[in-house]
Amino acid sequence: MEVVVAVGRAQPDEPAVLTGAPDGPEEVPVARLPARIAELESRHRPRWVWADTARLYPHLLDAGVRVARCHDLRLCRRILAAGEHGREDHDSGGAGVDLGQAHGASWEAGASWEIRPAHEPTLLDGLEQELGPAEVAAEHARQREVVAACPEPGRLRLLLAAESAGALVAAEMRHDGLPWDRAAHDRILTEILGPRPPHGSRPALLEELAGQIRTHLSAPSLNPDSPSDLLRALNAAGIEVGTTRKWELNQVRHPAIPPLLEYKKLARLLTANGWAWLEEWVHPVRHPGPGTGRELARFRPEYVVAGVVTGRWATSGGGALQLPKQVRGAVVADPGWRFVVADAAQLEPRVLAAMARDEGMAAAARGIDLYQGLVDQGIVDTRAHAKVAMLGALYGSTSGEAGRLMPRLLRAYPRATGVVEAAARTGEQGGTVRTWLGRRSPDPPPAWREAQRGAAAEGAAAEEVRRARQLAREWGRFTRNFVVQGTAAEWALCWLADVRGRLRALAANRGPWSGPGADVGPHLVFFLHDEVVVHTPADLAEEVAEAVRAAAAAAGRLLFGDFPIEFPLDVAVVETYADAA
Known part of the structure; x- marks a missing residue:
């Protein structure tokens, strides 16, 4: 049974409307909505259909009400709208690929659905307010119609149900919170950074490192938290770097670099999870109950x-x-x-093996360590090489050790590698791909298409052609990983x-x-x-x-x-x- 919940938007005290309830449509004062939902949940365990779990469910949780399942119209609309925009009239000559046909596996189809709207998109495309009963009911009916028109509606229904369940979990995890020991957090920060400084000051260890950096760079007024000031000081000291990123600084030999890298690591901890973060995001539990022995948060x-x-x-x-x-x-x-x-x-290599119905790769995945399974099958010689090769297949690495090892995977697991290779080729051509359940990848951005048109034009410069090919390869790497990461999700x-x-x-x-x-x-x-x-x-x-x-x-x-x-x-x-x- 499905019960559609619409909360009136005109006035704060406008009643909610429940459609599909056992006794027919009913209006419920918003103040009594949690109690009525709890009653229907206990008796019938319906699938609740509402506009936005993230906006409605927290109010139910605050009232002590939890539901087993729902259909989130906003999240589902995003999935369906992405499918609706997958047309076959792109300049590239095709949007979407049936990966099952592309690599010859017995994949039960559906990889290139074209979901076309029966009418114009509704206002759920940009949901900014609560929707009235008619709008919620109309959107629900429209989504059912779109799903029913799909070649494999079962897969899409599962995706929408899973996405909606995720919304319930997300709201519940925020409501319940992750248990935290504030005193332990303070001790950790103190051990790593030194005692908590006055507001606006650096911890003692960071200040000491900043002094070392200034001395080695001969920049007594340098603020190491400013990337632009730091880059100028590095260049003035004869250190030729284009950025202050860790990977580039690691290539430099200079006495300023070790304290600088340590400073950046500790400053990141202070900014992301320091005392200010602790005060803003971690709060004591109001009623911890007897016998806890410590403050709970x-x-x-x-x-x-x-x-x-x-x-x-x-x-x-x-x-x-x-x-x-x-x-x-x-x-x-x-x-x-x-x-x-x-x-x-x-997870991702296992998902790839299942998508491709690659029994050889599935055999390597039996047990806790798939990478060791590749070694045991004689595909590569070490676990480290197995990991490099597999990540290269998933992310499209073609150079270095990954490029050298990739042909071994192609020979050993043609079905699995065929899935990602087909997805990459489709992306390079400007097409879209889909996950196992049907989430569609986005179209390349307009600048990407403009670059491809420019390179295809008569008399295009060599640099334009080179740049377009580079962009095509990059988008191919994105679609290559999209089908696997999305299915893993x-x-x-x-x-x-x-x-x-x-x-x-x-x-x-x-x-x-x-x-x-x-x-x-x-x-x-x-x-x-x-x-x-x-x-x-x-x-x-x-x-x-x-x-x-x-x-x-x-x-x-x-x-x-x-x-x-x-x-x-x-x-x-x-x-x-x-x-x-």
Whole structure:
């Protein structure tokens, strides 16, 4: 059963409208909406259809209401709109490629769907406000119509369901927060940087390094935090570099470089996760419960579902997806609780093998270490070479060690390498590719097409031709990786959704627990591409670990059926995130 939720936009006290409820459409005062949704959720467990999970669901969570599933019209609209724009009238002569036909694998089709709109896009293209009942219902009907018209609607429905489930998880993780020990964070910063300085001042160690840099560069007033000032000082000292980036500075031999590199590393820590960050993003729990023994706190970042074009997540605040190892010792489970930390081993190569139905590569992937599997099959001589070769295949490296090893992969795994090679050729021609479930890659930017037209014109200069070819190769590398990274993101979303469901079942069967998580039991608190962290009562930790493993296997079957590919996990039960590394 689906229940469409529309919250009135004209007045703050305008009622919400529920369409598809068991007793027919009904109006509910917004103040009573959480209670009514909780009642329907308990009785019927419907799929809730609403405009934007990120805007509505936090209000339900604040009221203590959680739902099992939803359809997020905004996120789904973005996926469908990208498909609608995939026309075959590009200057390149074609947008989209059926990778199954391109490399001869028995891929169950659908890689080059053309989803054409039945009418003009709706205002969900730029959602800036709550939508009225008619608009929400119309958008929902339109999306169903578009999906039904696809050659393989089942795949697209799965993608939309997974994306919507991800939105629920993102809102719940922000609401519940990642357990954090503020005192431990302060100790870590003090050990690395020195005592916390007065506001606006540098920590003692940074100030000492700044002094060394100034002395070695003969620049007594230099501000090493200013890239432009630093570059001028480096050049004035005879150090010929074009940027102040680490990779370029590493090529230079000069006494100023070691303290400068150390300064940049520590300054990055101070800026990204220093004391100011701690004050802004990590806050004490109001009611920690009895017997905690220490102040409990939570880090609540702002996750952005599908913030990257491949479907990977991003953050718009807090930098959760870039937590450095130095501060992970401050991520500490509550007393009596543990973290279950699990990450998928070599996810993208395994996904590639499954997409291509490459049984040889799948055989190498059996077990925890796919790279060692390549060595055992005699494809390469060392694990290090296996990793270089595989990353070269995924990212299109054609020079150096990767270029030398790539032909071995082409011979050993023609199906798998055929997928990425076909995707690269399509990108080089200006076309688009799709992930396993149907997320479409963006078109090349206008400047890219302009460069290709200029190079194709009669009398084009050699430099124009060279530049156009370079841009074509770069876009080919993007589409090459898009099909794999995007499909890996789909697997991860399915895994995440299944983990969430299994945790809900565990919570329903066990408890009660003490502490800030007592109302939800074991729950997801962190997600990073191919890694999840669950905060769980200690006595449930092993059951949670098994549930996370089972969810990984289920996600593989959901996407790839009975193809014999394994998705093994590294799983650790720890009290602090740092211990899982």
